[in-house]
Amino acid sequence: QYYGGQTAAPVVRRMLEQALASRRVALDRARLAGDTAAPAPRPGPAPAEGPVPTVVVRWPPAVDTTPPAPVAVPAVVGAPARIATLALHRRGLRVDLRGLGKVTRTDPAAGAAVAPGATVTVFAE
Numbered sequence: 001q002y003y004g005g006q007t008a009a010p011v012v013r014r015m016l017e018q019a020l021a022s023r024r025v026a027l028d029r030a031r032l033a034g035d036t037a038a039p040a041p042r043p044g045p046a047p048a049e050g051p052v053p054t055v056v057v058r059w060p061p062a063v064d065t066t067p068p069a070p071v072a073v074p075a076v077v078g079a080p081a082r083i084a085t086l087a088l089h090r091r092g093l094r095v096d097l098r099g100l101g102k103v104t105r106t107d108p109a110a111g112a113a114v115a116p117g118a119t120v121t122v123f124a125e
Helices: 004-021 079-091
Strands: 096-097 102-106 117-125
Touching: 004 079, 079 096, 079 102, 079 117
Parallel strands: 096 117
Antiparallel strands: 102 117
């Protein structure tokens, strides 16, 4: 009666959202975004069943030196702490949760521009 798409997929989705929002996780975000090199032709004759595509991966990977664009802190005051945390993680921000229940304020305040991966302290009661 249960299938992986109904049971495991929602859990894996939440785990991946949190991992991608965290700057501590060693993920190659360029590869996840689809930045791949074009297949290179193979030297020599092709096998009888047809050519096998080869993927060339650059090593060391190209480093992006442009500074990331600032992220605006979303307005989460009045929302449950769980929903506020999810909204902040989706923006690529870390969360320092102080208390449980509804959010009373955040530091920095809503609308403030912060660097991606910055920590937002959420106060809840």
